Amino acid sequence: MGCFVTAFLAVAQAAGQSAPAAAVDAPAEAALQTAAEIAAGRGYGAAAALLAVGVVCMLLARRMPLRYEAWGMPISLTIVILALWDAAVVLSHSTIFPRPLEVWNAAVELARSGRVFGDIAASLFRVTWGYLLAAGLAIPTGLFMGWYTRGFLALNPIVQGLRPISPIAWIPIAILWFGIGDGAGVFLILISSFFPICVGTTAAVRNISLVHQRSAMNFGVTGIPLFRKVILPAALPQILTSMRLSLGVAWLVIVAAEMVGMESGLGYLINDARNMGSRYDLVVATMIVIGLIGIVLDFLIRRLERFDEVRWGYVKQ
Numbered sequence: 001m002g003c004f005v006t007a008f009l010a011v012a013q014a015a016g017q018s019a020p021a022a023a024v025d026a027p028a029e030a031a032l033q034t035a036a037e038i039a040a041g042r043g044y045g046a047a048a049a050l051l052a053v054g055v056v057c058m059l060l061a062r063r064m065p066l067r068y069e070a071w072g073m074p075i076s077l078t079i080v081i082l083a084l085w086d087a088a089v090v091l092s093h094s095t096i097f098p099r100p101l102e103v104w105n106a107a108v109e110l111a112r113s114g115r116v117f118g119d120i121a122a123s124l125f126r127v128t129w130g131y132l133l134a135a136g137l138a139i140p141t142g143l144f145m146g147w148y149t150r151g152f153l154a155l156n157p158i159v160q161g162l163r164p165i166s167p168i169a170w171i172p173i174a175i176l177w178f179g180i181g182d183g184a185g186v187f188l189i190l191i192s193s194f195f196p197i198c199v200g201t202t203a204a205v206r207n208i209s210l211v212h213q214r215s216a217m218n219f220g221v222t223g224i225p226l227f228r229k230v231i232l233p234a235a236l237p238q239i240l241t242s243m244r245l246s247l248g249v250a251w252l253v254i255v256a257a258e259m260v261g262m263e264s265g266l267g268y269l270i271n272d273a274r275n276m277g278s279r280y281d282l283v284v285a286t287m288i289v290i291g292l293i294g295i296v297l298d299f300l301i302r303r304l305e306r307f308d309e310v311r312w313g314y315v316k317q
Helices: 002-018 026-039 044-062 066-091 100-113 115-147 149-162 167-178 182-206 210-218 223-261 266-275 280-306
Strands: none
Touching: 044 066, 066 100, 100 115, 100 280, 115 149, 115 182, 115 223, 115 266, 115 280, 149 182, 167 182, 167 223, 182 223, 210 223, 223 266, 223 280, 266 280
């Protein structure tokens, strides 16, 4: 493998001497430098240093109070993963898959170009509208199915028949109905988020203990007041959990849909970077952006757990 890399360097250097200096852009220079390091057997120092820093941070985090350890341990583990990633690329002598530093440079390139912010806005726009529409339809449907037995018997077979269909399978139908654009994305998010919320809401209502219902009925609470004062508050924690799970599904689906059926968004950015001279550093950088946004979305929806109406249903940490 080393001889092939050496030959590649020789050809690239010869081409660089015959071409103007301005023709060699920054990504090409970075690739040549990485190939030179791998061919010379260098590059292990960064991985070893990262691994040492990660292990030390992990040991220090274990001695911290729990509230600081909750942040220190994930950060330390991330550093260790970066070290293992860097070492794996160097040991495999890969000149295609990027090292962490190359991904960082690609992320800076995306930020400077400004394109990534437009793609983030496009993806979040589709997810927000599709998710809100799904919650607005799924929660009342789930409450109806959970509260009325006849409603459950009528709608449950339909829900269970449509639920196993992958949201990705709906992409051709979404493009046929709404064309290539935001409408198709919103529809796919609606489909992917509706069923987890609906099923979770139905299960939350139907699994409420009869003891609670009969206790309220003994005090004369029946009908709509029983549903509003007993059933709904008891079901809210599980409904919120289903909303949290469906938000993760929605974020996953929109990225996959944008890769094949849309002309903007983070998924489209990944596909475009792959086709743009195999810029896998941009691909991985965009993947990391997607993961970070997913963490932020999950953090935001977990803030709802602090409301008194649902806080009783969660274990205090």
